[in-house]
Amino acid sequence: MKKTAFSLLFAAISIGSAAADDVIKDVMKKYHKPEDALCKKVGKGEATNADLSTLLTAYEGMKGATPPKGDKTVWAEKCDALIAAVKKVQAKDATGASDFKKAVNCKACHDGFKGK
Numbered sequence: 001m002k003k004t005a006f007s008l009l010f011a012a013i014s015i016g017s018a019a020a021d022d023v024i025k026d027v028m029k030k031y032h033k034p035e036d037a038l039c040k041k042v043g044k045g046e047a048t049n050a051d052l053s054t055l056l057t058a059y060e061g062m063k064g065a066t067p068p069k070g071d072k073t074v075w076a077e078k079c080d081a082l083i084a085a086v087k088k089v090q091a092k093d094a095t096g097a098s099d100f101k102k103a104v105n106c107k108a109c110h111d112g113f114k115g116k
């Protein structure tokens, strides 16, 4: 399972020709930043099954990457919170969307892990 997720992510990344250590930036630019970003669709309950598995793969890759600052254990917990929330939404758990909105809080994560 994990292996599949990683190879999928690598496939996605090589298309974008980003270096391996740009995994986090790549996820941000593709799935967090755009007006119609996938993360926004999840919060609104509009994400399709394909959207959710794309995000899951992205967050699993992000968990394995090293952020510019902050504690690696806490980083993994932040990523796990995102992963768990997406899995809840996939399982049609009604609390999934609110869990996700909490986990995807931009500022809460950037304060601890994003460089200047």
Ligand code: HEC
Pocket (backbone or CB within 6 Å): 021, 022, 024, 025, 028, 029, 032, 033, 039, 067, 068, 078, 079, 103, 104, 105, 106, 107, 109, 110, 113, 114, 115
């Ligand atoms: C779980 C933690 C986490 C969450 C949640 C998060 N980010 Fe980030 N974000 C990061 C980290 C870490 C970086 C720095 C990556 C680097 O410089 O390698 C970053 C960088 C970025 C960047 C700069 C990318 C670049 O090209 O340098 C943008 C834009 C961004 N985030 C947007 C968002 C938005 C919008 C949200 C909320 C919807 C969000 N992020 C939520 C961790 C997070």
